Amino acid sequence: MVKPLSKTGITTDNIVVLEGACKNYQMGEILIKALCDVDLEVKRGEFLVVLGPSGSGKTTLLNLLGGIDTPTSGRIIIEGVDISRFSQKRLTLLRREKIGFIFQFFNLIPTLTARENVEFAIELASRDRSPPETDAIALLKMVGLEERSDHFPYQLSGGEQQRVAIARALAKDPVLILGDEPTGTLDFKTGKLVYKAMKELNEIEGKTFVIVTHNAIIGQVADRVIHLHDGQIARQEIIENPISPEEIIW
């Protein structure tokens, strides 16, 4: 089924631009080129999926996009500001203000309930930026978990935990939401639910998503797919008719 709405939401306005971004790791004698000369533009309202096998540099790319790490060379421009030479302190503030993260592991604080995990991020948002409805319950409602708000992570299924993580990523009303294999540890049914939640937020709220995964099937729900190989962009695909996550055959 065709979902034209998702296309109309995309603007020509760039949220993040990567220009010749490189990231090297020195491991003793060996220099690992995790990312090499990557040029990338992420448009506001886009649902971008980065595909690549394990070790291709997906996490590294996401860390650069989100200001978790700094590039060895090249530039990263977020909403017009070059952050590639930012200090750790400024990067922290940038992450706090603009970026929402959904990770594969270590996603929730195990000793805090679902609601408290969301509040853990809400408390960081500066007052003028956060929307008035950034109430943890409202955010959990968006991912269909308002009834589980007082449950601890161990009382939630993997998919529910990831949906809490999505609610938390939204807490600061970020301009960009980054997901690193957000369904990597989930079975396909729960994985679908997590993608459904993200797609809805993309389509209805107009949130920008960059999701990295090794699972090529996920590419079908995206507006655009970037293929990453050995730290370089091999090719990109524009998906004319992204399908809804429910239609994915895993």
Add this chain to the structure above:
Amino acid sequence: MKKLILKNWRDIKARKAQFGALIILVALGISSYVSFVSAYLNLSASTEYAYEKLKFAHFSTKVISAPKRVVDKIQAIPGVEAVEGRLIIDTGLYISDGEQVKARVISIPPDQHPEVNDLLIEGGSYLKGKAKDVCLLEKHYADEREIELGDTLKPLVDGEKKEVIVEGIVVNPEYFNAVIRKAEIPSPGELAIIFMTQSEVERMFQKSPSYNDISVLLDKGANREEVIEKVEDILDPYLVIETVKREDQPSNFSIQEEIKQNQSMAYTMPFVILFVASISLFIALSRVVQSQRGEIGLAKALGYRNWQVLLHYLLFSLFIAFWGSVIGFALGTYFAKEIVELYTDIMGIPFLKHQLHLELIIGATSMSAIACILAGILPAYASARMRPATAMRADPNIALAKGRVPLIERAVTKILPISLTFRIPIRNVFRARRRSFYTVVGIAFALLLTTSTWAMLDSTNYLLDSMFYEVENWDMVAGFSQNFSHR
């Protein structure tokens, strides 16, 4: 920050036993500090207060025999507040045929309390001038032998039994610790201190009106050495035997020794315990930080600042420091009270000064805070320094692994084919070298603490055994009065 602090609290609850143990450890250190120091302070204060109240002599000069008029001469010396002349006679006290104990008879003025070395009446009344064959008995002996008012004592005069009736039970600052020789171990039932009026002592022991002991109480700020010199000059014609200064007075000497011992305990024990506590805390917090790498990375990725993360992990230390010092202080104050009561009771110090010392509260809290913060700062700093990207990279143990099989393992496995079950723990010891090192130090100190306590107990037992079975190994002692021993 509110949720970060909530996380502190939840993490603590999730590790109740561990945190409880750490708090107890810190509390033990603090309580040993508080109890020893405040026992020391309160014991000193109680003793000083009792000495002041009961006019404990600054020095006593012993002579063979001096006429009574010397007292007025000594009183006239500048710096002398009060003088008391006395006859002190060491003799025996008849208990039954075959049993006899040491007795010291001391003269006191009739009707009015002495000006120096006053008596505190615990029961009965002070001696009347005209009363004959009556005495006051020092409390230690009375308690030990269960002697009551109206009982008869039988002091020996040249081998002959005399009879005196106990009119009162008293406490005297010269005999808080009932000993007559320096460094003597008191045995309360073996020494009777008996007070009788001057004229009664003269009559009973057939002495001319005279003194053989002159005790002096000084004015505040008087120069003791100068006064002693002048007193000895005055007493010179009557053959001065010795002048005993307050610090050498047998009872006071042993009390001061006890106080000193308390003081030295106060400055060693707590530090050893706190050292063990902070090593344990360091190990525990390092493990917490290790196991929460992912959470640290997450918090940082979300935008928590380094100082917030640092503070989060330091709060664990502060929590332990706070409760450690509160519980330690409460326990310590309680123990101190028990210790001081025990001492004042055993020594018969009649006044108990028990006060809260502000410097102790400050000392205890700062010691506890310093020990805990020192233990927590490294792990907390390590957590703050972690880069979010690295913190979240999979298995934290990978970061630890040096990727080498330790030499010792290679050597050992050459000789003995050890199974994997044994190899892994050995390998872990060498992988986390710092942790292993601190574990070893921690265990060493814990052992030090237990063995030194046992050793103390052992050596005390040994001391008592050798004292009573080897050094003083007699069944009976013949006691002579002072007069005999000097001839």
